[in-house]
Amino acid sequence: MPTITIDGEKYQVDGEQNLLSTCLTLGLNVPYFCWHPEMGSVGACRQCAMMEYKDSEDQHGRLIMSCMTPIRDGGIYSVKDEVAEEFRGSIIEDLMTNHPHDCPVCEEGGECHLQDMTEMSGHTMRRYRGTKRTHRNQYLGPFINHEMNRCITCYRCVRFYNDYAGGEDLQALGRNHQVYFGRQEEGRLENGFSGNLVEVCPTGVFTDKTFSSHFVRKWDLQTAPSVCEHCAVGCNTAPGARESGNSNEPILRRITNLYHHDINGYFLCDRGRFGYEYINSATRIQNVLSVRQEDVISSTAEKGDRMHREINPQEAVLHLAEQIAMANQGKRNLIGIGSPRTSLENNYALRKLVGSGNFYSGLSQKDQELLHLVSTIQQDDRIQSPSTPEIENADAILILGEDIYNTAPRISLAVRQAARNRQKQQAKSLKIPLWQDSSVRQLEGDYSPIIFAGTELSNLEKITSNTLFESPEKVASFACNLALAISDPTSLSPDLEPSLLELITHTAGILRGSSKPLIISGTSSKHADTLKSVAQVATVLSDYKKQPTMLYLACDEVNSLGLIQFFNDGKGNLDELLERLKKNTDNQIPTSLMILENDLYRRLDKKSLEQLLSQADEIILLDTLLNPTSKRADWIFPASVTAESQGTFINNNGLAQRFYAVYEGKGFIQESWRWLMDAVNFCTEKPANLSAIAEWQHSTDLSDAIAREFPVLKALDSLGPDEDFRIDGLKVARQSARYSGRTAIHAEKQVSENPPLQDPDAPMSFSMEGIHNPNRSPLQANIWSPGWNSNQSIFKFQEEVGGERRGGPSGIRIERPQRVMPEWPAPSTPPEVAADPSHVQMLPLYRLFGSEELSNQAMGISEVIEAPFVMVNHIDAKAFDIHQRELIELETSCGTYRAEVRISPTIPSGTVGIPYGLPDFETLSPLLPGYASLRPAEAPAITED
Amino acid sequence: MSSLLEPELIEVMEHSNRDSDKFSGPLTAEEKEEIDREASHYENKSSVGLEALRIVQKHRRWISDDTIQAISNYLDIPVAELESVATYFQLIFRQPVGKEVIYLCKSASCWVMGCDRLQKHITETLAIEPGQTSADGIFTLLETPCLGDCDKAPVLMLGEEMHRNLDESAIDDLIDKKKKYHADKSPD
């Protein structure tokens, strides 16, 4: 380890880093702009100047840019040297000649890296008295504000957006004094990671537009560590909330990234960042509702739709208590339906209440089997689920049947970095340090091999070396043959089409020849054979290389992999429930269905679902948003969303992560399990088997119970910290020390200050009292350090720049028993049939915006969701005489859908692509993949039957 | 250059440069052919962006929004990337220019030798400020940094020809010559 001297102090340091990041790791304050921990150095801003001395005799030294300086063993440097200080101050002064003096109205203010650096440089007086350069701003879509006058030309935005995230519509335009960062013309920034510009830009050029409409300063936000609920990657977030202006109820105001070394690092996707608005949307359930008895006479209401009225929660809880009591006397069936989009704790509570025999997963048979498969595959010790840094280090990637940009967005960003590994390898051999960003990027050379086979590939096409667009059946058979080719190339069938054969042999060669191959697949094709064949490729590769194969499997929802752990016997899906209820018809006992945070219309086809619901005498729903299922409910309880509750999710890697409540939900909103607990407490005679429920107080009581009852989920008892955790006798503060208005905010109602809301459930306070140091626990989500108000301060809380967080890891992998997966028979090769419009296979296509249920209700996102469409192969389109943008009808087993045609050269012939979960197409999702017939739409429009 | 006290509004790509005249629209066969010929010198088509802009500008005098889009479509280069190139290079015009573009050198030697005086003269003669085009559509005046002919300062470049050791009368001659040339030519 090299030893260096900085301002007279000796340090042992990591010689791989540049001087700037070394200084930051040492905790020294060196100002900078253009360097970014994840994107390296380009030496553009000149802010990071330091002095370097030849030897101890050298009295003058020479000015260097620390971000561009490699560490020299025995090197002598200075941050504090007057010349360096003066230079840094003059850089700020230069930047300030054009920077507007608009901090008070700038939304970056209070967490602005430019403010921080200005303070740090000591340049506090402005001598320039001239006019400033002014720009016109652009409309960049519903997510991001543009205020170009604040630009300091550090180039971070384009380096992130183009180089790092592969965007193409943001550029540095113009030259000299007039450089402009914007689009060619106004319009939405198209890249799905654009929201990171808000954090990447050191000034207020790019700010969060959704936050703008309910803006407060960073120091006025109350935060807690949370987990993004919009896909199963499990990115960590720091939601921020504060009382709204005209009521005392806090509202969620924004989401920012919360650094997690193994998952999201410094970046989130736009669904995760802007999806939060669903929480404040008009569809949010805020009160306890019960059905109104009168019939609905309304043209828009469908058969079976119910109208609701607000009722006193006590009435509803009492009713629930009665039903529980009845169930315990054997006079009522109480059936619980769980959900992959809520916590383990909520699912467990419902399971406990209704009994395991009456608890169903809320998934269709198909979906549940797929998840079961994922879990089975991950249990094999020849398989390893890679973390994000591991994905970024892979030197060859095979993606099968998963459009990851739309199903596991953050992972696609990691894959994009992996594509550069050949370039990085070359840099290493030329002894160019990897942090020398522009030098490394200039190296010629191909991307590392990325091979894709599946229905649709978004965002990554340009860096993919080979693509095969085929139906899931053919993808499975491709994978199967690939497995053969890896173990024994001679065993391949000679009947294979030559081009396919070539791709198979090529891919096998790449996988065999690489040292860190990675395979990515998942459940989104909804095709078990694909998963099985993928597993086979992975195991064969592992046998060949004598090391576990990295296999990333993406699941559909945030807690898919958690929920499935309650159903390890493979039972409990909705199709089984339907069968059971159908058989029950002559049984005289009435049935109550309790549905937990689940829109069943997205799970089961409409016909089966109607049947299922009609078998129940009563439907009780606990949920966050009104949805088609809620229209059928007799009782609705308002449930808290992720940011309002505590619980555990298990991500695609099997990592159990706890999230904490950021604020308390409005009014009667509470965690679903609390409604169940309340009901049990209302039972006059508490049945013995439910006494445990009555005793629950905190979410952790449930976590511990889960850990005791389910050995695979044992990790839950070591997750933490729990509510009794204290640092120096204190809780961690959710509010910053400067949280303003505490004594005034409620003054119009009461002049004396309200005591802060107590939180018995978490080791955090809903106030500014407590510990504020993110070094001492992972609980602190407000990342701040003196002098570092912006999110750049995260380096103060990492082991080293870009390393693990010092406050301890968040998340523990669940321990599933190691088990060799069964040998599945090879899938039969699908017969070739001519495309036939009366029998097309519908395949799901996913969209970053539009496929996920909750974020679809966010205002910004709802603006950019595409209209539903049917994607048709271009050759088929000719044969069927169908044209682009023509209206078409899709006749399915559950009604007719109509949408515009989109012609595509890649969608496999004989299939049509159907956007999954898009508004108006939600009820089509359970039918995917399935068959339908196509015909030109005839007026008048009919939707569904 | 605006005065210190007047706000200087920077007109980079911040406003649309749509143009409905004949300088827009899809690339002609001739333009495409020239681009292809140039592209054959490069490893891939996408590196030829700057040359393509020059080629098309030669035919159309300037690059309108529609033109840049047409090049982008033809070469499959993101339009923002082309714009970035177009606005970086001073010799690519994203706004209409006259038939003759005057680049007046404003760097040190020419400044010492009186380029400001020359600029004033041009401005008065043609009634145009830098960045503007004369009413007859013939001349556009632009300022440029050092043209590399300092020993013959002050200098300007007219189209592709250099004119050195200039004074007011030399400028008058130049202007007259060009005016006459364009008057003789059938109007295009």
Ligand code: SF4
């Ligand atoms: S917009 Fe922001 S990130 Fe981009 S160059 Fe300007 S200051 Fe830097």
Ligand code: SF4
């Ligand atoms: S990748 Fe998934 S978990 Fe991460 S921010 Fe996006 S939606 Fe959320």
Ligand code: FES
């Ligand atoms: S941070 Fe070193 S030059 Fe910008």
Ligand code: FES
């Ligand atoms: S200064 Fe005008 S040519 Fe050099």
